[in-house]
Amino acid sequence: GLSFRSTKGCWATNLSQQCLRGSSRLFVPPSPPVNPEEVKEFQHFISLSKKLLVMTGAGISTESGIPDYRSEKVGLYARTARRPIQHSDFVRSAPIRQRYWARNFVGWPQFSSHRPNPAHWALSTWESLGKLHWLVTQNVDALHTKAGSQRLTELHGCMHRVLCLDCGAQTPREALQERFRVLNPKWGAEAQGLAPDGDVFLSDEQVQSFQVPPCLRCGGPLKPDVVFFGDTVDAAKVDFVHKRVKEADAVLVVGSSLQVYSGYRFILTAWDKKIPIAILNIGPTRSDHLACLKLNSRCGELLPLIDPPEQGSSLQSCC
Numbered sequence: 001g002l003s004f005r006s007t008k009g010c011w012a013t014n015l016s017q018q019c020l021r022g023s024s025r026l027f028v029p030p031s032p033p034v035n036p037e038e039v040k041e042f043q044h045f046i047s048l049s050k051k052l053l054v055m056t057g058a059g060i061s062t063e064s065g066i067p068d069y070r071s072e073k074v075g076l077y078a079r080t081a082r083r084p085i086q087h088s089d090f091v092r093s094a095p096i097r098q099r100y101w102a103r104n105f106v107g108w109p110q111f112s113s114h115r116p117n118p119a120h121w122a123l124s125t126w127e128s129l130g131k132l133h134w135l136v137t138q139n140v141d142a143l144h145t146k147a148g149s150q151r152l153t154e155l156h157g158c159m160h161r162v163l164c165l166d167c168g169a170q171t172p173r174e175a176l177q178e179r180f181r182v183l184n185p186k187w188g189a190e191a192q193g194l195a196p197d198g199d200v201f202l203s204d205e206q207v208q209s210f211q212v213p214p215c216l217r218c219g220g221p222l223k224p225d226v227v228f229f230g231d232t233v234d235a236a237k238v239d240f241v242h243k244r245v246k247e248a249d250a251v252l253v254v255g256s257s258l259q260v261y262s263g264y265r266f267i268l269t270a271w272d273k274k275i276p277i278a279i280l281n282i283g284p285t286r287s288d289h290l291a292c293l294k295l296n297s298r299c300g301e302l303l304p305l306i307d308p309p310e311q312g313s314s315l316q317s318c319c
């Protein structure tokens, strides 16, 4: 079975591929049963919209078995003392990059194997029916792409790509995994618990023998093509999303507590433009007071119940 125990600021689990398959519910916070009245209101909100913008966060992926950071009791911050890597630490220190990549190498097979859940599939279906104006995700797990979403901005990048810090070359993460394997043929370590960014915990001794290859083009240091904490989202990308938000006639937040400003600012823009906001998230968010509708249900349970917005209906204020 799967068991968690705290170990002096770190945490360890007995994870095996076998028990991981049944672990999806482990990282989903408890929520009340879906309320039919709320479903009706939510359906109304979605039906009224002809240009719906959806913003998703870690909460949509917990049902795929990826823990989030901030959920009460089940999020990484609540369960453990682990905190995500800071951008400045990664850039300035080769030993920190070595530790990061060693842990990421171990976590990768599991992290990259996660599958979309019914919430991802529902949003992808809405898009294929022409009912979704744009999708913005704060997640780096590629689950929207795996579900087929294309009108998509990955606000914080994607773990499935690697970026050279010197020349900017982009390469697939899977290719780097192969280079890791070749460089570290005898290196073995067990994954001991996965974080939202694919991080795992390893001992110092394990880390120090791990060989990290440089950029094939220029020899520079490699970084996942994601925005680490303490870094900022590319200004052109922020601009682009602001434009999509302003074009929208309704904004739906799915599985985000909106604690991180990079996502929160778009909700402020929507509020400023008087665009109705609905929030689907288990637990309070930073924008509950700005939303005309707040639902505390599981994303994968509620979204598939909704018929995508009907064309031809006109948006009235629901707030």
Ligand SMILES: [Zn+2]
Binding pocket: 164, 165, 166, 167, 168, 169, 215, 216, 217, 218, 219, 220
């Ligand atoms: Zn390079």
